[in-house]
Amino acid sequence: MNNQKNKSEQKWLIATTLMVVLSVTAVISGISGESLQKTFAENTTALKMVNPNQSTSKEFWINTVHLDGNTNLNPGVKCDTCPQNTPLHPAEHPPANSTIPVGGGFRITKPNKVGAWDFRSFTFSPDQIVVNQGDKVTLHFIGVQGAHHVVTVQGVDTFELMRGQIHTISFVANNPGTITYICHVHLPNMVGQILVLPKAA
Ligand SMILES: [Cu+2]
Incomplete structure (x- = not known):
C-alpha cells in the first residue's frame, strides 16, 4: 500500500x-x-x-598596410610561422616576365639563400569612405606598415607619416564628388577615395 x-x-x-x-x-x-x-x-x-540630407561629424581611422605573398622555390621547406597541419606549398618561382608598375607601390624580393621570396603590395585600409555633403570629416592616418609615407589628401593637406605616428586632419566636405588620398612613395596602388554624396535638392 x-x-x-x-x-x-x-x-x-x-x-x-x-x-x-x-x-x-x-x-x-x-x-x-x-x-x-x-x-x-x-x-x-x-x-x-543614413540620410543624405543630414550632415554630421564623421571620424575614420586609416591604416597604412602592405600585403605580402611569401613563398619558396623549394617544395617541402618547413614553414615555422605556418599554423599546424598547413600543407606545405609546392615550389613557386618568381614569374620570369612579370611586369610590375613603377612608383614604389609594389616590390618583389628575389629568392634568398633558402629560396624564400616575396611579393608586396601597399595599400590604405580602408581605401573607400562615404560621407554626406556638409559633413565634418576627421581622418586619422596611422603609420602601421611601411617605414615612411608621404600622403596628400586632395585639396586638404600633404604630410609625412612614419611608422608609429598618427596624423589627424579635419575638414568640411562642402562639395559633392570625390576626394582622393594618395601616398607619393607607394604608387599606383596606395590610393583611396572619399565619396561625398550630394544633398538632395
Ligand atoms: Cu606609402
Whole structure:
C-alpha cells in the first residue's frame, strides 16, 4: 500500500517538474524573442539614420598596410610561422616576365639563400569612405606598415607619416564628388577615395 502511494507521489512530482521546466522554457523563449525584435527594431532605426540630407561629424581611422605573398622555390621547406597541419606549398618561382608598375607601390624580393621570396603590395585600409555633403570629416592616418609615407589628401593637406605616428586632419566636405588620398612613395596602388554624396535638392 505504502509502495503504491510512493509511486503515485513520484509520478505527481515528475509531472509537476516537467510542467515547471516547460513553463520556464516558454518564458525564456518569449524574452529572447522579444529582445530579438527589439534588436531588429534598433537596427532598422539605425539604417533609417543614413540620410543624405543630414550632415554630421564623421571620424575614420586609416591604416597604412602592405600585403605580402611569401613563398619558396623549394617544395617541402618547413614553414615555422605556418599554423599546424598547413600543407606545405609546392615550389613557386618568381614569374620570369612579370611586369610590375613603377612608383614604389609594389616590390618583389628575389629568392634568398633558402629560396624564400616575396611579393608586396601597399595599400590604405580602408581605401573607400562615404560621407554626406556638409559633413565634418576627421581622418586619422596611422603609420602601421611601411617605414615612411608621404600622403596628400586632395585639396586638404600633404604630410609625412612614419611608422608609429598618427596624423589627424579635419575638414568640411562642402562639395559633392570625390576626394582622393594618395601616398607619393607607394604608387599606383596606395590610393583611396572619399565619396561625398550630394544633398538632395
Ligand atoms: Cu606609402
